[in-house]
Amino acid sequence: MSLAGKVAVVTGGSRGIGREICLRLAQDGAKVVVNYVSNPTAAEETVRGIVAAGGEALISKFDVADAGLVQEAFASIVAQCGRIDILINNAGITRDGLLIKMKEESWDQVLDTNLKGAFNCIKAVSRIMMKQRWGRIVSIGSVIGSLGNAGQANYAAAKAGLIGLTRSVARELATRNVTVNGVSPGYIDTDMTSELAEDVKATILNEIPMGVMGEARDVAAAVRYLVSEEARYVTGQFLHVNGGMFMG
Ligand code: NDP
DSSP states (O other), X not given: OOOTTOEEEETTTTSHHHHHHHHHHHHTTOEEEEEESSOHHHHHHHHHHHHHTTOEXXXXXXXXXXXXXXXXHHHHHHHHHSOOOEEEEOOOXXXXXXXXXXXXXXXXXXXXXXXXXXXXXXXXXXXXXXXXXXXXXXXXXXXXHHHOOTTOHHHHHHHHHHHHHHHHHHHHHGGGTEEEEEEEEOSBOSHHHHTSOHHHHHHHHHTOTTOSOBOHHHHHHHHHHHTSGGGTTOOSOEEEESTTSOOO
């Protein structure tokens, strides 16, 4: 199914997994709103890639953790594009550290961006999608939300929280043809994982039955399925894309 005529907002669409999701949705016909918070050059590069491939895109800068800014940004997107059909909650950060040493600030930053950010964006689009009687919301979780990970209590809690958020909102929006799902990647080669030490990478690869890290396009393909018309009867689910690392 083509996504022609659909408007998609991808938070953190400027780099990594988000960029690949933007390119994929635009390639299939959606007009894509590329969100970022700090790096305009990366966002512009994503838009250039979309336009070079014959697609349509615009940039929207906002911090997903700031409810007021999110509301303003979504109102401005609707004013410009007329509608929002697809929301991908992809923006995410890590502030790793063992629990006994973790600063309250690190906990708050990760929860505010990775969990409250999704809540803010879902809240901003829900009414719009309900009125349209069609919508697709996909949040990017993590295998860590299912497995937990030493040094990532904040990140694991936020990603596990996304599962409860998704299942609850899926129930609330189900009668309006708005599906709410997630994709939980395993280890994907992006800026977020590029800083891992070689020995840590080797340990991780050992835990992946397929023996290799995933690529951003593997996650984008799962997102593409969940936003399609063909996935209309799938809601409240998290699709694991992790090379067999966790089978939930
Ligand atoms: P990157 O670090 O490569 O990119 C993060 C993106 O999020 C950037 O576009 C960044 O924008 C944006 N962002 C960060 N904070 C905010 C904010 N407050 N408001 C708006 N945008 C923000 O991450 P990945 O591509 O690796 O990860 C994308 C998602 O996938 C995250 O949710 C991550 O948790 C999840 N994930 C990643 C895995 C991996 O192995 N890489 C594994 C499992 C899950 P800017 O450049 O402007 O800062």
